[in-house]
Structures are given as structure tokens and as C-alpha cells.
Amino acid sequence: MFMASRIQTRAFSASARNLSKVTVLGAAGGIGQPLSLLLKLNPKVTDLALYDIRGAPGVAADISHINTKSKVTGYEPTPSGLASALKGAEVVLIPAGVPRKPGMTRDDLFNTNASIVRDLAKACAESCPEANILVIANPVNSTVPICAEIFKARGVYNPKRLFGVTTLDVVRASRFVSEIKDTDPADENITVVGGHSGVTIVPLFSQSKHPELSTNAELINRVQFGGDEVVKAKDGAGSATLSMAMAGARMAESLLRASHGEKGIVEPTFVDSPLYKDQGIDFFSSRVELGPNGVEKILPLGEINDAEKKLVEACLGDLKKNIEKGVAFVAANPGK
Numbered sequence: 001m002f003m004a005s006r007i008q009t010r011a012f013s014a015s016a017r018n019l020s021k022v023t024v025l026g027a028a029g030g031i032g033q034p035l036s037l038l039l040k041l042n043p044k045v046t047d048l049a050l051y052d053i054r055g056a057p058g059v060a061a062d063i064s065h066i067n068t069k070s071k072v073t074g075y076e077p078t079p080s081g082l083a084s085a086l087k088g089a090e091v092v093l094i095p096a097g098v099p100r101k102p103g104m105t106r107d108d109l110f111n112t113n114a115s116i117v118r119d120l121a122k123a124c125a126e127s128c129p130e131a132n133i134l135v136i137a138n139p140v141n142s143t144v145p146i147c148a149e150i151f152k153a154r155g156v157y158n159p160k161r162l163f164g165v166t167t168l169d170v171v172r173a174s175r176f177v178s179e180i181k182d183t184d185p186a187d188e189n190i191t192v193v194g195g196h197s198g199v200t201i202v203p204l205f206s207q208s209k210h211p212e213l214s215t216n217a218e219l220i221n222r223v224q225f226g227g228d229e230v231v232k233a234k235d236g237a238g239s240a241t242l243s244m245a246m247a248g249a250r251m252a253e254s255l256l257r258a259s260h261g262e263k264g265i266v267e268p269t270f271v272d273s274p275l276y277k278d279q280g281i282d283f284f285s286s287r288v289e290l291g292p293n294g295v296e297k298i299l300p301l302g303e304i305n306d307a308e309k310k311l312v313e314a315c316l317g318d319l320k321k322n323i324e325k326g327v328a329f330v331a332a333n334p335g336k
């Protein structure tokens, strides 16, 4: 209790002074570089810290020449470099980890990415336990529970500060709808719930301006497997990087706006959620109102139609297994 209030006071005093340090772990990668670029263009970011196991100082030197006010620092790939990159961070984005190649599922990345995320989560728990942690590395359905377990083991878990970034699913859904309806995607607000892989991605078109799309199997499939479209087109060179950078920058911007006092900021995101806990599912993506302390309010799913109820049903089975896999990994491999 004492820890939680101390954490909240510190976070508030930094944002009250409008000083926002944002750290990117995996900053020299396909997502990391354009994400860092977009964060450098964001006037709410005053201090941008870039860390990677290779190349972060070079990316930082390059980005630091952009004529916006924020200070950019690239850190060496050492434990002290990582700790310095994280110290005082308000937001940490984690795109560190390997991407898919054609024929792979996101779960096929688990063996490599689980330990990368575990070790970075440990560094966060030690150096910036009060930060908002935004997990991009796949499989998100498992890497977010991994982070939670690491924070719990160190007694610093704050469920309001841990987010799986599912913004790209929302971005895609609005773009795909706008292509069908010939509208501006900025006017298409599509809620996507569940998790971030295949059938765990559930768009709720019945809640949009185009409820008839909730039976459009082709569109639903495209939202659920949009990532595969990019993996296939890149033909072995990785997965979505540029659209993901935009989506990650949007999620970070939303959190910063909320921490700077703006009200009513809502983003669908994968969080520790009460919505399906009675079914043993501790994490779920739904519309979340953000505030100065991270999660302000987890909004209910609301009315959904029968077709969408079936999609949610199909999501829950896979999601439960993905979450359990992350929790079991930390239990069996707590690391150093």
C-alpha cells in the first residue's frame, strides 16, 4: 500500500512538471527505429532513451540531430547502460525480440522472446518499477503475463501500469473498413478486443457505424490475420514495423496525454482485467480509459451480437493457454 502511493506520487510530480522520459528497449530494430523517430517528433517527450543489444548509440546520434527540443541518449548494451536507460522513465516501450518469418505463428517466437522479455522486465522492475510498461514483443498474449510475474516476484507489480500493445489491430480495423466503405479511417472507430494473435483478435463491428460488417467473414479474417499479410509480403525479412511504430507511438502519446491531465482518453489494450477472471483468464484487451496512474477504468465489453459472442468464445480458449504458457515459463525459468 505504502509502495503504491509512493509510486503514484513520484509519477504525478514528474508529469505535473511535464517532464516525460520515454525509453525504447530494442530501439535499433525494425520497429525500434521508426518508433524512436516518431517519439522524437512528439513534443510531450522531453527525454528519449534508446537501448538495444546492438546499435542504439548510432540510432540515437542520428535521431538527436532532428530539431525538436527533446534530449536523445543511446545506451551501451551493458547492465549499467540498461539501468541508466530505464531510470526515471515514465513510459517504456519493448519491441525487443525476433519477428516472424512466413509459416510461423506468433507462438513460434515464444522460445526466443520469452527470455528476452523476462530479462528486460527484471531490469524495469529494478530501475523503473513505477513506469508504464508497453509490451510490443510477441507473442503479446504470453509476454505480458511474463512481465507481470516478474514484477510480482519483486513485489512491485502494479496492474495499472502494464499494457500489451494491441493498437495495431485497431489501426488495421479502421483502415480496412474505410477501404470497404470509402470513408476516412480517422472517422472509423472500431473496437477490437481479446488478445493479439489470430482468433484471439476480435473486432466488434456491431458497435461501429457499420454493424452489418459483423457478419463479413472476409473482413474479420483480414483483421485477425493482418499481421500474416505483412509477414508474407516481406517474404522472410520480418513483420510489420512501420505501421507498428505508428501504433506504438499512438499508444505512448495516449498515455502521456492522460498523465498530463487530459480526460476521457480511451484505447483498447491488453491489461490485467476483471472481465474474464471468473474463467481463469487474467489478461484481456478491451477499451481502457487511461489516466495519470495508467489504467483509470477498464470498460465493459458492452452489447455484442451472436456472431461476436462466438468469436469471443473462440478467443478465450486460445488466450487462456497463451497466458498460462507465459506464467508457467517464469515459474520454470525464473532466471537470475
Ligand SMILES: NC(=O)c1ccc[n+]([C@@H]2O[C@H](COP(=O)([O-])OP(=O)(O)OC[C@H]3O[C@@H](n4cnc5c(N)ncnc54)[C@H](O)[C@@H]3O)[C@@H](O)[C@H]2O)c1
Pocket: 025, 026, 027, 028, 029, 030, 031, 032, 051, 052, 053, 054, 095, 096, 097, 098, 099, 100, 109, 113, 116, 120, 135, 136, 137, 138, 139, 140, 165, 166, 167, 168, 169, 196, 238, 239, 240, 241, 244
Ligand atoms: N504488438 C504488435 O502488434 C507487434 C507488431 C509488430 C511486431 N511485433 C513484435 O515486435 C518484435 C520486434 O519486431 P521487429 O520487427 O522490430 O524485430 P527486429 O529484429 O527488427 O528488431 C528487434 C530488435 O530487438 C533487439 N533485441 C534483441 N534482444 C534484445 C535485448 N535483450 N535487449 C534489447 N534489445 C534486444 C535486436 O537487437 C533488434 O534490434 C517482434 O517480436 C515482433 O513479433 C509486435
Ligand SMILES: O=C(O)C[C@H](O)C(=O)O
Pocket: 099, 100, 106, 138, 168, 226, 227, 228, 230, 231, 239, 240
Ligand atoms: O504478425 C506479426 O507477427 C507481427 C505483429 O504481431 C502484427 O500484428 O503485425
